[in-house]
Amino acid sequence: MSHDYDAIIIGGGHNGLTCAAYLAKAKKRVLVLERRHVLGGAAVSEEVFPGFTYSVCSYVVSLLRPDIIRDLDLPRHGLDLIPLESTFTPLPDGNSLYRGPDADETRREIAKFSTRDADTYPIFGQAMSQIGRIVKPVLGMTPPDLARPSLRAIFDLLRLGRRFGELDLDARTLQVKMMTMSAVEFLDEWFESDVLKAVMSISGIIGTFQSVSSPGTAYVLLHHYMGDIDGAYRSWGFSRGGTGQISLSIARAAQKFGADIKTDAGVARILTDGGIARGIVLENGDEYRAPIVVSGVDPHLTFLKLVGREQLPGAFVGDVERFKMRGSSGKVNLALDGLPDFTSRPGDGPHLRGDITIAPGLEYLERAYDDAKYGAFSRKPFMDVVIPTLTDPTLAPPGKHVMSIFVQYAPYKLKEGPADWKNQRDAFGDAVVDTLAEYCPNLKDLILHRQVLTPWDLEKEFGLTEGNIFHGELSLEQLFFQRPAAGWARYRTPIQNLWMCASGTHPGGGIMSAPGRNAAREILKGW
């Protein structure tokens, strides 16, 4: 049978697009099908209110692989990353902590809380970047299959082992600790001041349903410390035009290599025949057939909805069902009439141009988690706030601003059931704005528009099961050779010719493009 396409990719998120670009670059005829009217998935820019463009979901970028940027020549297709250089942590007592590009200033700021911590801070940074360097290459590799040990798996393991072998005892210890400890325990070994530990530990819980004191979160911390924008260690950046521009630049690269991309094309089912994928059926009934089908949506959606339980081995269905999704985050996007004024640092300044973190102490973060554990959103949530218009004025009319507020915890499973988010959405938005207004009292008067995204909305609108922002928790038993299931971490699936390429596979979520590229590499191997 002849086909119009060599491969069909389900979902126009940045990973699906990356996979498409690499396949097209290898001269394959590729079709990308996206359910929404825009491309990008969770890396998307939309003009939600006239004149105001939001990075609706993801808002900062760090892990995007530099080699992918080069391979696909993304800057030529519109990618422009702007460094984000500081973290500002206002405190309820009028004090604050500001960490910026100037090492001396950062030192003085930390010394307000502890001189010992101020001394330790740069040493910690060096230690982390050392581990980051070891772990980083792992992001680009296909996990070994420990379930069916082959010579190749043993070889892969030895290669991994050799990197570990090159370290001295201290570095090895640090690495093991990083893989097993909680963010707080890990930081406790270095620092004493509560504020510093709180603000540093939050990278460990972004997108997880864990507290900063849950073991395993130290690793997620590392995940957030491995980024390199312009080669600088632990640097985060904005994307000009919002994070959607990242997706669009990848899409343009893919198109330049000849890929076809369709939006408003939701896939209803993956066609299989005798355990082999043959193509897909769209929601409107159209069928497309191709020898290769690649899923860029999460594992639950892929297997439980698009393939169907009955087509799959029972044990595998069980593995997918227990792959934890558990959304825990929400997002509030505001259009503002002017700049917020923080009590602890009045006026405009560099502190508004970076990350603004509401994480005033460890106990605060624990309480936020405790609310969520029992099925309620945090009354006093942790928040990560950015005002991208200060570095990228194109996003709003002159003099106006957009503010992006990432919020935790917002558990998908409310006590009253997930559907009750429809009734609690506004209360959630109010809790976020009220809490933030405690630190900048003029906030409420500035708000022109407000968009509130609960985990329920993330599921319904963006196809993220249970609203999990990473297509599955980044917990230890869901990483590497177990992501999304042991034996199926090499982008293949039990359905022949059906592949996975999104955040539910190694190395996981975040705007990184690594799953998409790794998958393309594996697909092309046998082709």
Place this chain on the structure above:
Amino acid sequence: MATHDVIVIGGGINGLVAACVLAGQKRDVIVLERRDVMGGIAATRVFHPGYSVPGLLHDTHGLRESVIEACGLWKHGLTLHPRRPFLAAEPDGHGMLVHADTSERDTEAYARFQAFLARIRGGLAALVDAPAPSLGDPLRKLVWPAFKTGRALRRLGRRDMMELLRIPSMCAADWLNDWFDDELLKAGLAQPALLGTWAGPWAAGTAANLLFDLAFAGREVLGGPAALVESLVGACRERGVTLRSGATIASLLVRENRVHGVGLGNGEELIAPAVLSCADPKHTLLDLVPIVHRPPDLVREIRNLRARGTLAKVHLALDAAPKFGDREPGSVDRIRTGTTLDDLERAFDAIKYGGWSDPPLLDINLVSLSDPGLAPRGHHVASILVHFAPANLKAGWTAPTKDALTRAVIEEFNRHAPGIADHIVAREILTPDDLAAEYALPTGHPFHGEHALDQLLSMRPTPACAQHNTPISGLYLGSAGTHPGGFSPGLPGLMAAARI
């Protein structure tokens, strides 16, 4: 000055096991114990005239055949009997009896679960019974043990092997939810995973504790921990070990980074080329090693060893047997409270903020039911583990706070066994502070270091000391604070002896 081949510090279970094994190799061994009796935490404790508990701990089901054989304990009166069921209790209900092989609800899943545990026991043993690999070794030395462990794991078959790799980093709640529907059963099973942890059932890593507790659960020692101590003391005596109680070590004698003996509190010195400390590793390295001989790196690492006490004990003398629901008084002797996993999680929440859990989460052992000698005729003794009573209580451990916790414990006991509060003859509470003072546990931690993923195997108690040796030559460590931890009485001592 008396000279020996090996000096063992601490006459707890691990110290006695190590001494017994070393003496079996014809070495001249002396055990020095600070308290007036041998046994450490496992020693019998008379808490009121006529009433005693057979050691602070409840469970001896982790005792391994290898320890019994190495010490020849069969000859010394050790008797094992099948593990008794526990009652997963409900305040106003019937509760559920959970036996080693069957449970009153979720029966079929429970049987499958136990079958799974039985299958993986061998693979797990391969991991735990071998000395912990050293993180500091060159890679080629790590490959062989890894290969051996890998081979043992592969024998489990693909599915079980992958399960075994998956479980340890999980939280106990997720793992139990994979298997069971019944909340009460899950809560009852989860409780031991929380013993001495700073974690609730939703914290990652707690599944490892549960796995170890369940997979190694064999038979129990008749007469409890105290009977184990008694037979160990008998075995030590027979092999010629000198057992000296009331002998507190004040300091180790170290010269040029080598240990050559110990100094007692009374100024006496004892000489030996090897000293095995089965006291808490923090105490050993931070108090007993003279300050000038403490390697700074090691000091940093050992300080970071987390050993936050979270366990209290309440001992009650009763003039009647408690009655749980509609069950016959005296028909159950192990009772666990907490009816849902969330109850357990809430109990943990309290310590994050410096309080104790309200209501307290209890593990009650009516020790006199199987051993009537522990109380006057017709009377009883309840030995109660109180989870989540933190060493660093915000209000501090004072007479009023101790009394308040005791009353809260009694009230919770009474909620499950109505009327029992009127039958209390005497009571005692041991907070983590008391445990610290009486049993020389620096922060009152039962296992000399929390069981957490980063504090097991090659990391226990620190990477440099995980093979039972230390950077100070001649000084060895062998308490529950070393590999493989407090899961299995005597196993660390046995491994430390092998190392010497």
